[in-house]
Amino acid sequence: MLKIERLTKIYGEKRAVDDLSLHIRPGEIYGFIGHNGAGKTTTIKACCGILNFEEGNIQIDGISVKENPLECKKKLAYIPDNPDLYDFMTGIRYLNFIADIFGVNANDRQERIHKYADMFELTQDLAQPISAYSHGMKQKLAIISALIHEPKLIIMDEPFVGLDPKASHLLKETMHELCATGTAIFFSTHVLEVAEKLCDKVAIIKEGRLICSGTMEEVKGDASLEEVFLEMEEK
Numbered sequence: 001m002l003k004i005e006r007l008t009k010i011y012g013e014k015r016a017v018d019d020l021s022l023h024i025r026p027g028e029i030y031g032f033i034g035h036n037g038a039g040k041t042t043t044i045k046a047c048c049g050i051l052n053f054e055e056g057n058i059q060i061d062g063i064s065v066k067e068n069p070l071e072c073k074k075k076l077a078y079i080p081d082n083p084d085l086y087d088f089m090t091g092i093r094y095l096n097f098i099a100d101i102f103g104v105n106a107n108d109r110q111e112r113i114h115k116y117a118d119m120f121e122l123t124q125d126l127a128q129p130i131s132a133y134s135h136g137m138k139q140k141l142a143i144i145s146a147l148i149h150e151p152k153l154i155i156m157d158e159p160f161v162g163l164d165p166k167a168s169h170l171l172k173e174t175m176h177e178l179c180a181t182g183t184a185i186f187f188s189t190h191v192l193e194v195a196e197k198l199c200d201k202v203a204i205i206k207e208g209r210l211i212c213s214g215t216m217e218e219v220k221g222d223a224s225l226e227e228v229f230l231e232m233e234e235k
């Protein structure tokens with residue numbers, strides 16, 4: 001579903017991502033971990049077609065992000081680390097705006113908005129302007145808007161930051177439900193306990209280079225993910 005081949009992104013003199021390859025298959029929850037500045041957000045933005053890159057290829061469901069970014073964007077949802085939404089809109093207007101962009105019909109959008117807004121306890125706030133939302137409420141709205149067009153691939157940058165424990169739990173359950181229907185999920189996180197419990201596979205990036213990837217068992221063996229991560233960071 002998401003195939004990254006030899007991705008390299010350079011900012012000036014800095015190789016933020018260096019020759020990175022990863023393959024995320026349908027139905028997988030794939031965690032992406034690394035220290036601050038390791039290159040996670042850069043990789044994620046390149047996958048979503050919002051950041052150009054110097055070398056390599058990225059394909060979404062067999063379609064090149066470079067050659068056909070619009071087709072790729074139709075298939076994926078991106079939830080950034082800092083939800084920068086249109087503050088002047090109300091929550092419901094924003095959700096309808098996103099549904100319009102993706103051409104979601106009236107029945108489907110109503111059903112999905114109802115389902116996810118109720119689930120994340122945001123229904124009562126949808127009539128409020130987004131400027132009145134807390135960080136966590138904005139994060140919930142971004143998550144709901146990402147699910148409106150039933151994407152085949154969901155890419156999230158630090159999705160649990162700012163969510164309260166109940167919302168975090170609901171997001172994890174939703175991720176499992178979506179993966180059971182074949183959706184692929186690729187997300188970055190610093191919360192290694194969450195990655196360890198939630199992910200089928202994990203990749204560790206250090207200074208732009210992939211240093212380890214595979215199933216959770218392959219990567220961590222009998223140790224904890226935290227122990228493995230810290231050991232690799234020190235090497």
Ligand SMILES: Nc1ncnc2c1ncn2[C@@H]1O[C@H](COP(=O)(O)OP(=O)(O)OP(=O)(O)O)[C@@H](O)[C@H]1O
Nearest residue numbers: 011012014016034035036037038039040041042043
């Ligand atoms: N627009 C930019 N211009 C120049 N350098 C950048 C730019 N964006 C990121 N970088 C650099 O690229 C490297 C990778 O940054 P990136 O944001 O991808 O890291 P990250 O793994 O997401 O970090 P964090 O966990 O702190 O969010 C860092 O050294 C960063 O300083």
